[in-house]
Amino acid sequence: MKDKIFDYVERDNWVFKLSGLTKLLCFLILSASVMFTYDIRSILLIMVLSFTVLRLSGITFSQIKVMLWAVVIFLGMNFVLTYLFNPTYGVEIYGTCHELFRFSSRYTVTQEQLLYQISKFAKYASVIPLGMLFLLTTNPSEFAASLNGVRVSYKAAFALALTLRYFPDTIRNYNDIAVAQQSRGLDLSKKEKLGTRIKNVMNICIPLIFSTLDRVDVVSNAMDLRGFGKHKKRTWYAATPMGRNDYICIGVCAAILAAVLIVTAFVNHGRFWNPFI
């Protein structure tokens, strides 16, 4: 049983072939752009872009189903709670009040509030596909190699790849231990009180930690015996040099960031786009 969430399945297309560093940089630049601006036009543009790339990458729906559901639920809750806590925040921001209807004296629905909340929703919704893209199309070893390429210590970079290598093992190990403990009467289901459940989970974590420590010993011996840490540098089997596509992608993302900043400074004169005046 593989753990589907962190499963890296290689595909042969340009998105996968980009360097991990490029993907990280693009993810950071676009996230920064989208987080900075509340201009829904810019946000939607980036959202379209990120969904298009997600589509082009050939990632299947089944791969991201679980994550997608979690995100949708989170965003839905966020949307409702934002409204419940401050139903007139939009009015404060935009300085006008176009009321559509009201639930009660406190809970009115205004165009301003809707615009604010939809912009916020779209912000998250456009960053999340980018995050998934980064996680699912980056070969962890290749990413470690590119991190090392930008002067991150190779030991730190390798530790990252190693974590991803052993993560599914640990999940599997946890599951094995959990069922064996359940057969000894540990109840992890909702029937049990929360406190007891937490205690029961601890009872699974202790064997998990001990068997993981055994593992760490083996892994570190194996690495020592094959010369890890011998020199100040190392080369990488999985490294891919930065190519034309990488520079284009970084260029495009940088241009988007610049455009967002220009629109903010000279068109909107602020982080919000105000269609109400």
Add this chain to the structure above:
Amino acid sequence: MKEPIIEFKDFTFQYFSQAEPTLHHIDLTIYKGEKVLIVGPSGSGKSTLGHCINGLIPFSYRGEITGSVTVGGLDTKEAGIFALSRKVGTVLQDSDGQFVGLSVGEDIAFSLENDCVPQAEMKKTVREVADLMDMGQLLKSSPYELSGGQKQRVAFAGVMVNQVETLLFDEPLANLDPATGKVAIDLIDRIAREYHKTVVIIEHRLEDVLYRRVDRVIVMSDGRVAADMTPDELMAAGILPRLGIREPLYVTALKYAGIPITPELHAGRLETLELDAVREPLLRWHQSRQPRKSAPEKPPILTVKDLNFQYDRKRKILKDVSFAIREGEMVSIVGTNGAGKSTLAKVICGFVKESSGDIFFREESLRGSTIKERSLRIGYVMQNPNQMICKSMIYDEVAMGLRNRGVDEDTVREKVEKALKICGLAPFKKWPVSALSFGQKKRVTIASILVMEPQILILDEPTAGQDYLHYTEIMEFLKSLNDQGVTILMITHDMHLMLEYTPHAIVISDGRKIGDSTAVDILTNPEIAARASLKLTSLYELASMAGIPEPGTFVQNFIDYEREVVRREG
């Protein structure tokens, strides 16, 4: 003139954490191009000896050293682990744990990466070595897609890229099924011959390693070299049983038949054995034995009917498996890694739910009953005790299952004491778990299941990684439980175990049941053995080679004789 490549000179080593030296005054020379096997029971110091050769001592494990070890002209005290890794390539026992890359190619390249080899050259070397190991097609595979044998080949390839002159294998057979183990020994032999490598194999499964030529066997006992001779001489010396190492079964059979073992008999390998000298006495012994009467059959306690299981739509793990286990039986479930044995156990215990089919406890269907309900009748002991133990005190660990059920403390005490006594742990009642050895921990986990008084006990690889002494101890203990009426099911790779202890064996291959008979029947059936990657026992081969009619009966006679005569005397 032979050129020494590894030299221990009056070498003594004591771990800082231990009160006594682990190795005492070792004097040992291994020559270039030799193939040497180091055997010994657990705690004999054979693994420590390996650590001294590859430099883990003193690099990773600190301790006090007197005397010296030189490897390829380097003193291991001064050379450091990295310089030594250019001389000695080590393949560790845990082929999964040592797989540090995310793909086969990366893992093979690991030491080249650390040597700053340019990428183009690295890819070329990796490809060449992978082809050598028949892994060329799998360069992009992730460790999860590989079998145990394939992972070991990757580890092997990972040390071959360094052009080392000495190869060190630390228990290469420990995690492999018998047939894969045989292939591994073949591969080691081939590489050693073709590339003129010096090979050191540390292993306690003597017979399986001796399947191919070995120049010398070094027997370790209590941190000293107890014997250093050719396999032929070793068999003739007859010192193995006394040192807690199992001698090859065919050698034991020769002894039972009253044949004196001499070096001239060439008993080091079955292939080189002087058959003409043993044929007559073997046949005479065989004919003198009476077949034992079988016990009357009891009603089934566990019946599995048309069981199917799959995790996802793509791959079926279990396909139409049906069998019946009778009350009081001791049964082994055998088959290759990934054949579905462990899944079968998980379905029976209710850890995962069957896709179709039914399981009956006596006459009652278990369909729909939860893990907790099933655990009242069926206990499951995992392979690695560290995966089960979660309390720091032995008593609490064993009491946990009962306490979870809300049993009152007086009853808990009574039952825990009983379980501890059965498992020979009564004197340790107040001890912390951490003070116990691996075998004792295994007993604690068995006690912690037994305390809930299941009628069926399922054990996953009960003797994995145990030497002969501990193996016998655990198995005799399980046998005594079985004599007290507990039905026992064991998932195992160990052919000796199956033959010696479980009259009934079920063979699973690729999710299907392909054999369900007596262990002797199964282990003397070449067709089933081939399909399920089992290994025919050397007893069967001995009998066939010596021209004994019905070699299967010969195997049965051997087992019966051992049970009746030898064990009773012992």
